[in-house]
Amino acid sequence: MAQKPDVFAFLEHPRQDPDVYPLKIRKTEFREIYKPMTAEEASGQAERCLDCGNPYCEWKCPVHNYIPNWLKLAEAGRIMEAADLCHETNSLPEVCGRICPQDRLCEQACTLQTGFGAVTIGAIERYIVDEALKQGWRPDLSRVRTKPWSVGIVGAGPAGLACADIMTRNGISVTVYDRYPEIGGLLSFGIPDFKLELQVMRRRREVLEGAGVHFKLNCEIGRDIQANELQKMHDALFFGLGTYTPVEASLPGMDKGGIVPAMEYLIGQTGHLYGMDLPGYEHIDLKGEDVLVLGGGDTAMDCVRTALRQGAASVHCVYRRDQQNMPGSQREVNHAMKEGVRFEFNSQPLRLIHEDRKLVGLEIAKTRLVTSGGGRARPEIISGSEQVLPASALIFAFGYRPSPPQWLQDIGVDTDEGGLVSMKQRLPGQTSNPAIFAAGDMVRGSDLVVTAIADARETAQSIIQYLEMAQPQLKRA
Ligand SMILES: Cc1cc2nc3c(=O)[nH]c(=O)nc-3n(C[C@H](O)[C@H](O)[C@H](O)COP(=O)(O)OP(=O)(O)OC[C@H]3O[C@@H](n4cnc5c(N)ncnc54)[C@H](O)[C@@H]3O)c2cc1C
Ligand code: SF4
Numbered sequence: 276m277a278q279k280p281d282v283f284a285f286l287e288h289p290r291q292d293p294d295v296y297p298l299k300i301r302k303t304e305f306r307e308i309y310k311p312m313t314a315e316e317a318s319g320q321a322e323r324c325l326d327c328g329n330p331y332c333e334w335k336c337p338v339h340n341y342i343p344n345w346l347k348l349a350e351a352g353r354i355m356e357a358a359d360l361c362h363e364t365n366s367l368p369e370v371c372g373r374i375c376p377q378d379r380l381c382e383q384a385c386t387l388q389t390g391f392g393a394v395t396i397g398a399i400e401r402y403i404v405d406e407a408l409k410q411g412w413r414p415d416l417s418r419v420r421t422k423p424w425s426v427g428i429v430g431a432g433p434a435g436l437a438c439a440d441i442m443t444r445n446g447i448s449v450t451v452y453d454r455y456p457e458i459g460g461l462l463s464f465g466i467p468d469f470k471l472e473l474q475v476m477r478r479r480r481e482v483l484e485g486a487g488v489h490f491k492l493n494c495e496i497g498r499d500i501q502a503n504e505l506q507k508m509h510d511a512l513f514f515g516l517g518t519y520t521p522v523e524a525s526l527p528g529m530d531k532g533g534i535v536p537a538m539e540y541l542i543g544q545t546g547h548l549y550g551m552d553l554p555g556y557e558h559i560d561l562k563g564e565d566v567l568v569l570g571g572g573d574t575a576m577d578c579v580r581t582a583l584r585q586g587a588a589s590v591h592c593v594y595r596r597d598q599q600n601m602p603g604s605q606r607e608v609n610h611a612m613k614e615g616v617r618f619e620f621n622s623q624p625l626r627l628i629h630e631d632r633k634l635v636g637l638e639i640a641k642t643r644l645v646t647s648g649g650g651r652a653r654p655e656i657i658s659g660s661e662q663v664l665p666a667s668a669l670i671f672a673f674g675y676r677p678s679p680p681q682w683l684q685d686i687g688v689d690t691d692e693g694g695l696v697s698m699k700q701r702l703p704g705q706t707s708n709p710a711i712f713a714a715g716d717m718v719r720g721s722d723l724v725v726t727a728i729a730d731a732r733e734t735a736q737s738i739i740q741y742l743e744m745a746q747p748q749l750k751r752a
Contacts, residue, residue, distance in 0.1 A: 285323040290392030291316065302583060302614050305468040305548055307373070312402040314352065320395045321350040327386050332396060335384035337729040338365045342381060342396055349403050358407030361400060362414060366440035366732065367433055367479065369408070370462060371725050372401030373471050376604035380725070408478060414444065414486055421446045424742050427509035428452065429496050432460020433724045434515030434715025434731040436483065441735035443486045447742070450509070451488060454495035456551055458483075460517055462724065464542045464553075467577050469584070470607075473549060502682040506710070510746070511738050514688070514696070514706075515715040515731060516680070522673040524569070528627030533634025535559055537574050537672040544581055562586040565665050567637055569593045569624055570672035571601040576608060578670045579616045591664060593619045595642050595654040619664065623656055628663060636663040675721045686711065695720060702741060704734025710745075712738050 281287075294310045295301065301308045312320070324346040332342045341360050348357035361368040375381070377397040385393035404412075424447050428435045431453035442449040457463050459476035480490065496502055505512060521536065540559050545551070547558035566582040568575050571594035582590045592611070594601060597620050601608055612618065621642045628636040641660035644652035677694030684690075687708035689697045696706055696713045704712045714734040715727035 317402040321346040331384035332381040357403045366437040369404035430515035431458035434727040437728040437731035514713040518675040518716040519678040520676040564668040567666040572603040575672035702737035
């Protein structure tokens with residue numbers, strides 16, 4: 276007879292996050308800070324799940340993962356089946372397990388979160404998929420019937436990869452084009468290795484190639500292939516181009532030097548780490564510098580922690596609201612604090628200070644948060660609170676706006692006044708050109724990996740519907 280589950284396991288085993296490497300090591304290295312879970316740890320933590328009748332974690336997860344079901348399989352050590360289930364709803368579960376802000380998604384919604392500590396859902400998702408891939412897991416495509424359609428995907432970020440995954444599982448041939456030398460988009464070139472190592476994306480490329488996805492890397496659409504040419508090569512197109520226009524600040528003294536652009540800094544560091552030639556992304560070394568990073572989101576956290584690992588003399592994060600109001604993951608903020616980053620909360624930058632055209636400081640004023648009209652609390656400057664923070668390098672990390680290329684218009688893809696792709700047709704993800712679809716940051720605005728994946732998977736279903744409607748004689752092929 277099957278053993279009855281221990282519903283009080285959460286009392287016997289407290290929540291236990293995976294171990295992290297000692298501070299001394301991790302502050303100097305560009306590698307993931309979490310150690311892999313052991314089979315026993317994963318099983319013990321998975322056993323804590325209450326298997327709630329109406330699992331809120333599933334609802335809060337943007338791809339609606341079957342969380343309690345794969346936790347049960349992980350508890351029983353049935354890793355290959357658990358990996359199959361993880362991939363039913365998510366195209367990059369090993370990535371989401373690593374970098375989703377679980378503290379405001381699935382784990383925040385876990386019933387045990389109040390009082391007992393949520394189940395370590397993200398870490399177990401990562402464990403399942405890493406372990407299964409190590410044991411040779413590959414998607415089972417044996418029952419897939421090949422269709423005679425070809426879809427061109429531009430952008431090998433999470434949106435493009437999720438679309439490629441669904442196409443392949445439906446027997447549709449795909450070619451993914453990307454201007455970078457490796458797949459992943461921001462996963463490989465924006466997000467540093469201490470959160471997500473590049474080898475994770477290399478391994479995923481092997482899985483996708485094994486499933487039949489063709490990648491054409493180092494290929495920029497609009498430069499190496501014109502968009503109208505691409506249209507002729509495929510039955511439908513999908514765009515997941517991301518958002519790359521930095522939100523600019525305007526402070527007195529900005530024109531006098533000392534400013535490091537955030538994205539260029541992060542991408543240059545990855546290129547340097549892996550010896551890749553990434554034209555336009557020089558390696559910027561902040562060793563010995565007094566670094567100030569302005570902003571409170573994921574990009575800001577990645578910049579401060581990169582500067583720390585490069586050996587900066589001091590690293591401060593300047594944010595105009597308080598810690599509770601930071602937009603990024605609190606887990607990453609806590610890591611940054613532990614690693615030695617100093618936070619200047621409630622601080623509004625006023626002007627850059629230079630001596631002989633060399634940046635020496637940033638004048639700030641302290642703020643208080645004011646709520647009016649039920650909106651987000653607004654920072655208000657406290658007069659007389661001005662002070663100067665020493666700085667020799669300043670990084671603005673205020674997020675990214677859309678960066679639609681000019682050629683989108685030429686092929687009939689409309690964008691709104693802010694530059695986001697407009698969705699005007701009947702099917703989710705269908706642009707103003709019915710044969711062209713889009714998802715991810717370029718449609719939603721800068722957001723998360725998991726939302727890019729969720730939107731792209733839904734859009735991929737639209738592409739299938741479109742192909743079947745446009746060419747019904749091929750539906751039964
Ligand atoms: C520094 C940083 C840290 C982040 N940290 C996190 C995090 O911890 N957790 C999280 O969930 N989210 C995080 N995000 C957000 C997340 O990375 C994005 O929301 C997500 O990557 C968007 O996916 P995407 O596929 O839409 O675009 P992208 O990942 O930007 O991919 C777009 C791809 O399109 C390619 N491309 C663009 N134009 C062309 C062209 N003309 N021809 C060929 N290829 C082209 C680009 O090379 C790129 O590979 C972070 C973002 C940044 C900037
Ligand atoms: S995909 Fe993200 S939100 Fe969903 S279960 Fe995994 S870690 Fe949680």
